[in-house]
Amino acid sequence: MKENSKFKMQNSKLKFLLIVFFLFLIPFEGEATILSLESKEKSQYLTEEEIIAKIKIDPEKETINLTRIEIDFDNQFLELREFNKDFSIFTFWLKEIDVAKANQTGKISFVGAIPNGFQGIFLKTALEANLLVELSFKIKKPFLKLSEVLQFSDNCQVFLNDGWGREDEVKKEMKFSNEENQENLFLGSGILYNGISWKVERI
Amino acid sequence: MVKRIFSFFLAIILTFFLNFVFASSGLMQNSDTISLSWPNNGSNHTIAFTTNSPVPAAGKIEIEFAPEFTIPDDLNWTDLDLNIAGTERELGETVGSNQSGVEVSPSLKKIIIHLAQNLSINSQTPVVIKIGQNATYQNVGDKQIVNPASEGSYAVNFRTLDQSSNLIDRSQVKVAIVNPVSVGVMPHDIYPPVRYGGRPSGVLALGTTITQLSLYTHEPALCKYDTIANISYQNMRYTITTNYNTYHATMITGLQNGMAYTFYIRCVDANNNANTDDYIISFSIQSPGEVRPGPGPAGPGGGTYPPYPPDTAEVVFQGFAYYLSDITILKDGKIFQNLKSNDKGEFLTTLSNVVKGVYTFGLKAKDSAGRESITYSVTITLRPETRNTISGIFIPPTIQLSTNQVSPGDKVDVFGEATPKSFVEIQFLPSGQAKPPESEIKKATTTADLMGKWKITFDTSFLKAQKTYAVKARDFFSAKEGSDFSKVLYLGVGVAPTLPLCARSDLNKDSKVNLTDFSILLYWWNTANETADINMDGKVNLTDFSIMLYCWTG
Numbered sequence: 001m002k003e004n005s006k007f008k009m010q011n012s013k014l015k016f017l018l019i020v021f022f023l024f025l026i027p028f029e030g031e032a033t034i035l036s037l038e039s040k041e042k043s044q045y046l047t048e049e050e051i052i053a054k055i056k057i058d059p060e061k062e063t064i065n066l067t068r069i070e071i072d073f074d075n076q077f078l079e080l081r082e083f084n085k086d087f088s089i090f091t092f093w094l095k096e097i098d099v100a101k102a103n104q105t106g107k108i109s110f111v112g113a114i115p116n117g118f119q120g121i122f123l124k125t126a127l128e129a130n131l132l133v134e135l136s137f138k139i140k141k142p143f144l145k146l147s148e149v150l151q152f153s154d155n156c157q158v159f160l161n162d163g164w165g166r167e168d169e170v171k172k173e174m175k176f177s178n179e180e181n182q183e184n185l186f187l188g189s190g191i192l193y194n195g196i197s198w199k200v201e202r203i
Numbered sequence: 204m205v206k207r208i209f210s211f212f213l214a215i216i217l218t219f220f221l222n223f224v225f226a227s228s229g230l231m232q233n234s235d236t237i238s239l240s241w242p243n244n245g246s247n248h249t250i251a252f253t254t255n256s257p258v259p260a261a262g263k264i265e266i267e268f269a270p271e272f273t274i275p276d277d278l279n280w281t282d283l284d285l286n287i288a289g290t291e292r293e294l295g296e297t298v299g300s301n302q303s304g305v306e307v308s309p310s311l312k313k314i315i316i317h318l319a320q321n322l323s324i325n326s327q328t329p330v331v332i333k334i335g336q337n338a339t340y341q342n343v344g345d346k347q348i349v350n351p352a353s354e355g356s357y358a359v360n361f362r363t364l365d366q367s368s369n370l371i372d373r374s375q376v377k378v379a380i381v382n383p384v385s386v387g388v389m390p391h392d393i394y395p396p397v398r399y400g401g402r403p404s405g406v407l408a409l410g411t412t413i414t415q416l417s418l419y420t421h422e423p424a425l426c427k428y429d430t431i432a433n434i435s436y437q438n439m440r441y442t443i444t445t446n447y448n449t450y451h452a453t454m455i456t457g458l459q460n461g462m463a464y465t466f467y468i469r470c471v472d473a474n475n476n477a478n479t480d481d482y483i484i485s486f487s488i489q490s491p492g493e494v495r496p497g498p499g500p501a502g503p504g505g506g507t508y509p510p511y512p513p514d515t516a517e518v519v520f521q522g523f524a525y526y527l528s529d530i531t532i533l534k535d536g537k538i539f540q541n542l543k544s545n546d547k548g549e550f551l552t553t554l555s556n557v558v559k560g561v562y563t564f565g566l567k568a569k570d571s572a573g574r575e576s577i578t579y580s581v582t583i584t585l586r587p588e589t590r591n592t593i594s595g596i597f598i599p600p601t602i603q604l605s606t607n608q609v610s611p612g613d614k615v616d617v618f619g620e621a622t623p624k625s626f627v628e629i630q631f632l633p634s635g636q637a638k639p640p641e642s643e644i645k646k647a648t649t650t651a652d653l654m655g656k657w658k659i660t661f662d663t664s665f666l667k668a669q670k671t672y673a674v675k676a677r678d679f680f681s682a683k684e685g686s687d688f689s690k691v692l693y694l695g696v697g698v699a700p701t702l703p704l705c706a707r708s709d710l711n712k713d714s715k716v717n718l719t720d721f722s723i724l725l726y727w728w729n730t731a732n733e734t735a736d737i738n739m740d741g742k743v744n745l746t747d748f749s750i751m752l753y754c755w756t757g
Contacts, residue, residue, distance in 0.1 A: 065749055114582065114752065116752065119580065163705065165749035
């Protein structure tokens, strides 16, 4: 009986140590705004082909109101053709993209703002809106990996809607998607934090 | 030969007196008929609608054109006619007892008619406003509004408002701007109109004797119908549209319970391309004793709702503010709609005919003492022909301090308004720290009364001396049903508090933080101007703009 309880104690100690060990294995990630560069997945990038890159933002649990984005691209391999801001979340553009200058310098920069802030509570719902701009490139020379010729620079800034103008930490990522017709995903309903619910239906 | 034929190409005008109407809620039978639809050309506008709700004396009629239209600076009341219920009304520069005043704002693309002190408009009353050289009643107009420079469909909004500028009814029509069409050996257009969105369909409610038959075409067209199939367009007996429209509607009367109806529709475009097949709209009227699912709004196949304008959506906001409070809805930073909450603080509003796209809507409320809430911001994508409902929105409480500086140990009253009978929590946080440790945050709670008023008397002996504290509040019904935090106020304990940055963001001191302040900020960009340097760090830059965006009132 005594042996059994000793075994039980040892067993629970072992369990505790294992939990602590695995907790240390989980990376500690602070909250930050995620900037993503999304493009359609391609097995090869050939001359004269077009690439569309969507620049998106996810402020996670924060509310942001102003961003300054800088993207580096290799102008030996890519030519910026145009940009589309029709579905951008920005209400104000303080600095628009200068296509000619971008192709000369290999740097795309723009600054946009949203009065009263942008919070990503509707991300991954039918009401999702988080596009900053859509970029269209022509391939000048073939290459293998998009991330080697196109990436965010270290000069991106995101400002919190906190009344102090503080900057949020920025994480950058590249995503590849295989976008097909997602018409059916545009309807639905759900409940978000603080009891806010949403519903999208056909009229 | 081909060259010779092409040399005889003749540009002809096909689009005079076009009128493009999309159905909408609020005001009824809306239209804006323009005399010339060429881009960048002056055009007369004949705006017509029927009121849904009465407009009181000294109320307003507001017409807002899409930003792409140009209103000449010298267009004024002499270029307008106002006809209410078939009677021409006196217009002038200012409002009188029987004279309505005309206000023209070329920069805002608005024309506002301030109704005379003795002039009101009943519900269900037709109103016609002529703008341009078609105005002939008191004076012959000599100015015209200039069409947008490029082809497309452009919105014109009509609103009726009361004397306090509260919205009564509204609607939107779209005006199509198209280039003159050339004809020659190869016609520009050889295809007949595509017809879609026919209504009604299915079973209509018992007792329905009248309904609206409607459909859309992809291009401006004329449409007719018949009750017999396979009749050519020319020989069809009944006309639906007499002007080239993309939306076509006509009333069908004499309907009877238990009967089925089928209508065959054909249309023709401006190039005389007529449909050679029938587009069928069929429906029936419920028989007495027939059981129908319900209640609820008619879905596809039910009801007599007019078709929803394509490329637009509906947004519904439902939530909680304060006791009988004024609520303002901002769309992309500009004031879009005003409404009122009920005595429980509940509000519900529907924004109709919002053009598809991405929008940031802001909701804010003003309490009985005139204090404004923080703006609750929602950024969403609206897809065409959808109803987008966001419910359970809690507007954060208003907040005020009895003083902004106390001696250590003194008491301070924190008060404001919240949703009636909700729990209110206040927090004191050391100022300047983004995320102070939980142990340094001091909290207190109370319950808002039946009229939403709340007050907490806080003992500052719990706070550290010689420090500024940020004070904020939130309200909730349960852990999963509550507001975000309110505006942040600052309390100095033994010291003067930090200067409120929102007051500094109002650069022109007009009690609003809006585009004018932004313009001033841009003027001083990258300088050390003391007024525009909101956070007083020696430079006017993005940080100052971010603070301004936080404080934005629209």
